[in-house]
Amino acid sequence: MTTQTLSGEFFMAGNAAAAEGAIAAGCRFFGGYPITPSTELAERMSRRLPQIGGVFIQMEDEIASMAAILGASWAGKKSMTATSGPGISLMMENIGLGVITETPCVIVNVQRGGPSTGLPTLVGQQDVMQARWGSHGDYEIIALAPGSVQECFDVVIKAFNFAEQYRTPVIVLMDECTSHMWEKVVIPPPEEIERINRKTPDGPPPEGEDFYPYRCTDGTMIPPMPKAGDGYRMHITGLTHDEKGYPKINAATQDKLVRRLCDKIRKNADDIVITEDYMLDDAEIVIVAFGTVSRSAKSAVRIARKKGLKVGLLKLVTIWPFAEKKIKELAERVKLFVVAEINYGQIVNEVERCVAGKAEVRLSSKLGGELHHPEEILSAIPEVVV
Amino acid sequence: MISDTPEITRITPAMETTQELLESHPLDRFLRGDRMPHIWCPGCGAGNVMAAYINAIKNLEIELNRHVVVSGIGCTGRIAGYINLDSYHTTHGRAIPFATGMKVANPDLIVTVISGDGDLFAIGGNHFLHAARRNVNLLVICVNNYIYGMTGGQLAPTTPLDNITTTSPFGNYEHPFNLPYLAMASGAAYVARWTTIHLRRLTKSIEKATMKPGFSFIEVLSPCPTGYGKLNKKGDALDVARFFQEKSVIKHGSNPFDAGVREGKEIILGEFINRDDRPSFLEYQRRMEERVVGKNANK
Numbered sequence: 001m002t003t004q005t006l007s008g009e010f011f012m013a014g015n016a017a018a019a020e021g022a023i024a025a026g027c028r029f030f031g032g033y034p035i036t037p038s039t040e041l042a043e044r045m046s047r048r049l050p051q052i053g054g055v056f057i058q059m060e061d062e063i064a065s066m067a068a069i070l071g072a073s074w075a076g077k078k079s080m081t082a083t084s085g086p087g088i089s090l091m092m093e094n095i096g097l098g099v100i101t102e103t104p105c106v107i108v109n110v111q112r113g114g115p116s117t118g119l120p121t122l123v124g125q126q127d128v129m130q131a132r133w134g135s136h137g138d139y140e141i142i143a144l145a146p147g148s149v150q151e152c153f154d155v156v157i158k159a160f161n162f163a164e165q166y167r168t169p170v171i172v173l174m175d176e177c178t179s180h181m182w183e184k185v186v187i188p189p190p191e192e193i194e195r196i197n198r199k200t201p202d203g204p205p206p207e208g209e210d211f212y213p214y215r216c217t218d219g220t221m222i223p224p225m226p227k228a229g230d231g232y233r234m235h236i237t238g239l240t241h242d243e244k245g246y247p248k249i250n251a252a253t254q255d256k257l258v259r260r261l262c263d264k265i266r267k268n269a270d271d272i273v274i275t276e277d278y279m280l281d282d283a284e285i286v287i288v289a290f291g292t293v294s295r296s297a298k299s300a301v302r303i304a305r306k307k308g309l310k311v312g313l314l315k316l317v318t319i320w321p322f323a324e325k326k327i328k329e330l331a332e333r334v335k336l337f338v339v340a341e342i343n344y345g346q347i348v349n350e351v352e353r354c355v356a357g358k359a360e361v362r363l364s365s366k367l368g369g370e371l372h373h374p375e376e377i378l379s380a381i382p383e384v385v386v
Numbered sequence: 387m388i389s390d391t392p393e394i395t396r397i398t399p400a401m402e403t404t405q406e407l408l409e410s411h412p413l414d415r416f417l418r419g420d421r422m423p424h425i426w427c428p429g430c431g432a433g434n435v436m437a438a439y440i441n442a443i444k445n446l447e448i449e450l451n452r453h454v455v456v457s458g459i460g461c462t463g464r465i466a467g468y469i470n471l472d473s474y475h476t477t478h479g480r481a482i483p484f485a486t487g488m489k490v491a492n493p494d495l496i497v498t499v500i501s502g503d504g505d506l507f508a509i510g511g512n513h514f515l516h517a518a519r520r521n522v523n524l525l526v527i528c529v530n531n532y533i534y535g536m537t538g539g540q541l542a543p544t545t546p547l548d549n550i551t552t553t554s555p556f557g558n559y560e561h562p563f564n565l566p567y568l569a570m571a572s573g574a575a576y577v578a579r580w581t582t583i584h585l586r587r588l589t590k591s592i593e594k595a596t597m598k599p600g601f602s603f604i605e606v607l608s609p610c611p612t613g614y615g616k617l618n619k620k621g622d623a624l625d626v627a628r629f630f631q632e633k634s635v636i637k638h639g640s641n642p643f644d645a646g647v648r649e650g651k652e653i654i655l656g657e658f659i660n661r662d663d664r665p666s667f668l669e670y671q672r673r674m675e676e677r678v679v680g681k682n683a684n685k
């Protein structure tokens with residue numbers, strides 16, 4: 001088997017970098033369906049995976065793609081799909097199956113403008129609440145947003161590591177700008193890349209003894225995961241189930257299961273939440289941004305600083321779970337938050353919730369189709385005369 | 387479905403002692419005893435199909451850990467939960483793509499999808515077409531009871547014309563699918579139909595289909611006395627068995643085009659398709675990999 005993983009400096013688009021990030025993280029199964037602006041990611045996987053002993057399959061739709069990556073994950077492969085717009089809507093049901101069966105996998109959503117067919121070729125950030133709540137029922141999810149081509153590579157590796165560590169689907173909220181933008185990417189040698197693999201049990205119990213696929217004994221709330229064919233003879237269902245994996249349709253089992261599914265993410269938020277500060281130390285005004293918009297926001301900070309205004313940037317890399325602690329801390333000392341996002345106000349509501357009236361919160365909104373100009377972000381600051 | 391990939395080692399189980407035979411049923415080890423009683427109504431055909439499946443894997447004598455059962459949602463979908471193998475109860479209609487991902491990710495596994503007619507052919511219809519088109523190495527067993535059982539007897543894509551369901555109270559005015567014809571046209575390598583009274587033939591058919599490279603499909607006509615039977619005055623399971631016996635004719639190799647199910651007409655059973663001229667998904671994929679990484683690449 002060839003193990004042709006790349007390392008060195010490359011000039012590539014975000015979709016290609018995300019594909020290489022997946023391969024570097026150990027992804028060896030991709031099931032997908034073409035959709036703009038994510039298609040190049042699938043194309044690259046179709047070329048790369050057969051070279052390194054992986055499997056690429058183009059499924060008949062996004063529903064099937066999502067189902068296939070869950071099946072592949074239980075077969076022991078790190079698996080991924082990539083989609084956009086209507087495609088991510090179609091994946092929602094089986095993302096829920098991934099959550100309840102605790103199946104590690106990565107879903108890249110290259111966001112375009114919506115609703116519906118919307119703006120297939122133009123940028124949007126309108127799926128952030130969908131990433132959080134899109135599948136029915138109560139659950140927690142991990143979602144990460146890269147803001148550059150390098151970050152497409154880096155963040156996809158993080159996504160796989162979180163998926164494996166926390167046994168959950170992880171959504172990578174890319175956007176059309178990063179997906180099609182070409183930039184320099186540095187791919188480290190394979191031995192320098194951190195790769196986390198799912199915990200596995202020690203081996204099937206002796207004949208006649210029961211195996212409990214959803215029993216966790218090490219206090220982490222994350223049970224070790226066997227793969228199909230290893231002799232555990234487990235039953236895995238999308239129904240509410242007990243530790244044995246058996247369906248139990250009652251409130252007590254539901255309470256125990258859903259609480260653990262949510263808490264394994266909630267209680268590890270400190271580990272999962274990644275943010276980046278830019279000139280925040282003395283800031284009185286904080287711009288909150290994520291994805292490609294964080295780059296306009298950085299320029300906005302520089303312009304404001306030249307005008308003598310104490311403006312800083314909080315860039316969210318992890319979108320879900322939300323950077324609650326960080327925002328609450330900042331709210332104690334700053335007077336204004338400006339949330340710049342390419343939607344009509346989604347993350348701004350989360351910021352408002354965390355700020356809880358301790359500072360002013362303003363939205364700098366674009367409705368999809370183009371990035372914010374730095375000046376547009378600044379115009380939300382009353383002191384700025386642009 | 388497996389001969390394209392890894393070698394099969396047959397394992398002959400030790401003979402049960404008389405003591406063991408007295409204390410247990412020979413198929414006990416294939417079932418999850420702690421999940422009994424099952425949810426099925428008296429006279430339901432789902433259990434018969436489950437029995438045929440476990441008899442088939444017993445007869446095949448392939449290491450049991452390699453078998454995986456995947457099902458969707460519905461009365462038949464519950465079969466996965468009662469079988470003592472690695473089993474996956476997925477979302478409604480999505481058993482086939484889940485199974486496809488699993489099989490191609492690890493061709494060592496022997497993956498069988500067992501689900502109902504509504505699950506496989508209404509909500510999941512598109513996946514069936516494409517799995518058969520790809521000739522992906524799976525066996526799909528459809529328990530066809532002409533109705534949605536779990537939700538209480540609604541119209542299915544297999545309900546015969548004029549039949550009563552809770553959502554066609556004045557008689558069905560939609561044409562049903564002819565499933566073997568659909569499977570053949572989509573490219574399946576093996577297509578058969580049996581009823582729940584043809585259990586020995588069904589078992590043999592499952593054994594054969596399991597060993598077939600590519601996509602295999604077996605339809606099993608099955609009684610649902612609670613839903614379909616009651617609404618259409620078909621009597622109890624025994625009456626349906628008698629009906630199957632009277633109306634069935636076995637015509638191996640006959641054209642599935644003629645095998646549509648029509649109220650009051652003969653029911654054509656048998657092995658319709660058993661072809662070897664279409665390489666399976668895994669076979670074509672292996673050829674592509676050889677071109678990419680050279681002849682000596684080992685999988």
Ligand code: SF4
Binds near residue numbers: 426429432462609
């Ligand atoms: S409703 Fe019909 S299909 Fe469902 S268990 Fe009862 S008899 Fe079987």
